[in-house]
Every structure is written in C-alpha cells, then in structure tokens.
Amino acid sequence: MRPYVLAETNWKQIRDEDFSVAVLPWGATEAHNYHLPYATDNILAEEAATKAAEKAWGQQAKVVVLPTIPFGVNTGQMDVKLCMNLNPSTQYAVLKDVAQVLQMHNIDKLVILNAHGGNNFKQMIRELSLEYPNLFTCSVNWWQVTDAKPYFDEPGDHAGELETAAVMHLRPELVLPLEEAGDGSAKTFKISALKEGWASAQRKWTSVTKDTGVGDPKAATAEKGEVFFEKTTDLIADFFVELHGADLEDMYH
Template identity: 30%
Template sequence: MYGRELLYEVYGPKTLLEMSWLEVEEALQVTDIALLPLGSTENHGPHLPLGSDTFQGTDFARRVLVKLEERGIRAVAAPCMPFGVNYHMLPFPGSLHVSADTLRRVILDVGASLVHHGFRKLALIMGHGGNFATMQVAAQELAERHGCRVLALNWLPYLTAHYHEILTSGQKEGHAGEGETARMLVSTPRLVRLDRARAHYPAPPSRPIEADQHPVYGGGVFRALLSYKEVTPYGNVGDPARATREAGERIYELCCEWMADVIAREFGPAPSLT
C-alpha cells in the first residue's frame, strides 16, 4: 500500500534543479565552472535502491561545491544524470540501460547548454563506473566542438588505494558492498535495508596477475559482461552488513577533497566576469 512517508532528506548546496534562472544568472557573474554528475538506475543488491549511483553522484557534486568554495572557487552543479550504461544489469528487475552512444549524445547536448549559458569549464563527475569510458569520449568531443575546458573525474582509483584504512572486511569489496553501502547510509539512510543484505565474494582467479582489474579501478583489463549474475546472484560484491555511516562520511571526505584538488588545480579561481 502506497504511503506518503518521508523517503530521504536533501541538504545543500543547491543544484540547478533547486535554483531559479535568476540565481544561475547571478552565479555566472562570479564563476564559469559547472559540475555534471552522471549516475544510473540499476541493481545495487537487495539492500540498496536502484538509484544509488544517482543519489551518490548528486551528493558528490554538492560536497565538491562546498570543498571548492573553501578554496575560494565558486561553481554550479547540474542535476545528476539518472541513466547509465549498464546492459549487464538488465537481468535484475528495474535496471534501466542506455547505450554508450545515447549517453554520449546526452552529455554533448547538456554540455552544449552549459557552455551556451557561459560555463566554459566543465567537470564530469562519475557516479556510475560503467559511464566513465563514455565520459572520456564525450569530454574530448565537447572540448573540440566548443573550445571549452573539460575534465572527466573518476575517484575510484584514489579511493581504492585508501580503502584498507576505512573498510573492515579485509577482503575485496565491490559493487554495493561495504564501501558503497556506507556512502548510502550517509546519502539516503532511510532507503538502506541492511536486514536484507547478503554477503558475497566471487571466487578469486586461479592465477593472480598484476593490474588484473577493471580500468575504472585503475587496472588494465576490461571484460565484456552480458549478465552481472555471472558475478553475483544477489547483485552485490562484498559484505554490506559491515557498512557504517562513519565510514561513508570518511569516504565522501576523501573523494571530494581529491576532486576539489583536481578541479582547483586545473581550473583555478574563476576570472572576474563583471
């Protein structure tokens, strides 16, 4: 039975969804930097909502805005794209896939709109790992078409190098595992169902090879996958029940500091536009 219960709370800063055109016009007087997070709607195990990547992508963008302002840099964030490249998740009900070409075209159109308004420096923020290859292609094409500056940011390699300082399992955590569940306990705790969490660790490879990881994690091996059920029957990798809100806050802090550092270095303080 449907109800009108509170599902989740939203904290600032505002994205374009919550801003008026006048607020955007005022922002353009002091910045030409825009963030564009890209998420998905897909399986995240039995314990997390399908929109986990989109909720996290939004939270990443909002928090990076704060980190940039601490560095004396103003920026504006676009709403997080809720659809991504995830064909392999279709065996799990509710997952919604768009092709890489469709995503590329949407990034190009949204990016062109931002450039039209005066945002000449764009930072694409990965909320879903399956989008990153397309983000790189679109970033280059945006730069070539409009003469603007574009970054595609993937925080996972940096985070993976620090996961051992935060996570408790001592094993390889992955999709919708301890780390991602911890972030969701921060972003939308009311939507997390730890009572439904199931631990699953895929069997390790018969012969370990250095850098045998997906490129989104910093490795050098991409495996085309038709169904994520080949990896896990539950839709997650790791032990979500170990997740804590405190760990989620630490992860967000690490990743957003890193992204803000990169954006600040690459784009610097916005020039005076008045």
C-alpha cells in the same frame, strides 16, 4: 537555497552569477544487492558533487552543480529487473547537448562526476574536444578519488562495504538492515587474461552474482561512510578550486 545547486536556485540569482565550472553528476539506476536502493549511484554522485561544490564555494570558486543524469551504462545487466540502461552513444548525445548549453553561456570548464562503474567517459571526452574545442571537459570517478583500503575492511566492487557505508551515512532511511543483505560473493572469469585484467570484456551480471552485489557489505557503518565521504569531497573541492582558477591557455609546465 544553495546558490551552487542549479536545481535549487532561480533566474534572479543565476542571471548575475559568473560561474566558471559546471559539474555534471552522473549515476545509474540499478540493483545494489538486496539492501541498497536502485538510486545508490545517483545519490553518491549528487551528494559528492554538492558537498564538494559547497566546500569550493566557500573558497570563492564559482561552481554550479547541474541536475544528476540518473541512467548509466548497464548493458550487462539487462536481465536484472528494471536495471535501466543508457547506451554509450546515447550518453554522448546527452553530453553534447549539455556542452552546447555551457558554450552558449560562456562556461568553459565541465567536470563529469561519475559514481557508476559501468560509465566510462574517456573516449567521449576525446570526441567532444573536437566538437567543442573551447570547453575543457574532464571526469572524476568518486570512489577512486582516494585509496579506499585505509577506510574499509573490504571496500568491494558493487554494493559492498564502501557503497553501503556511504549510503548509510547519506540516506540511512533507504538502507535495509544488513542482515537482509546478500554476502556479495561473485565469480570471476575462468580465462586467465580476463581474470588478471590485461584483457577486458563485459561481465554478464547474473552469471557473476546471485544477489547483484560484488563485495561483502557486512562490515559497513555510517561512521566509516562519513569519514570516506568527507575525505573524498575535500579532495574534489580542492580540484574544483584549482580548476576555477586555471588558465586554459596555460595548463602545462
């Protein structure tokens, strides 16, 4: 039993525990090239949250990992079979309900640990701060915790080397042989501003990529995934420890 994982613990343990930080892993259920499972983002979010919480718990930080939200924003992938979509407005409704529970039980710090590129919680956090002003809410994008370039030949954007290596490390039994993967080649916008990134728009996924991947996974290894995973969870654990000890009335200098 891991006392920092809510789903694995029990009322006998929980009723006397004084948690300071709740962690909400948030992923998605979507195609990841031919070789990775639909649950890739859920695996990454949950495993990163749990490993970081374990490391933080070892430093006396009272962190609790909530069950993973398995659906994310996939509005650009509705024509990819069984890519499950949760609209941002629905996400916010879920987030509000989670916040209500935390407030009832005197947990005033929430970290959304996100592993899906289509999820964006910035504006939701702004709105949540008005409804629950005593709850400090923040989000962490797992794949952005540290620069991936020193760890991978070509990290990729979706089901590329980074994600493939991480799942090869965490759940190798769910990864098909890499010779079965597509090459992850992808088209970009023709309009300059959209291509350069200072204008933004949703991509229609099936017009961008044939295999649903963006980034070549062929150089991925479980060893690369393990090194990157350990580095990111070290950094996230340090954040949890700092947040555990933070005084919400004295957050700035």
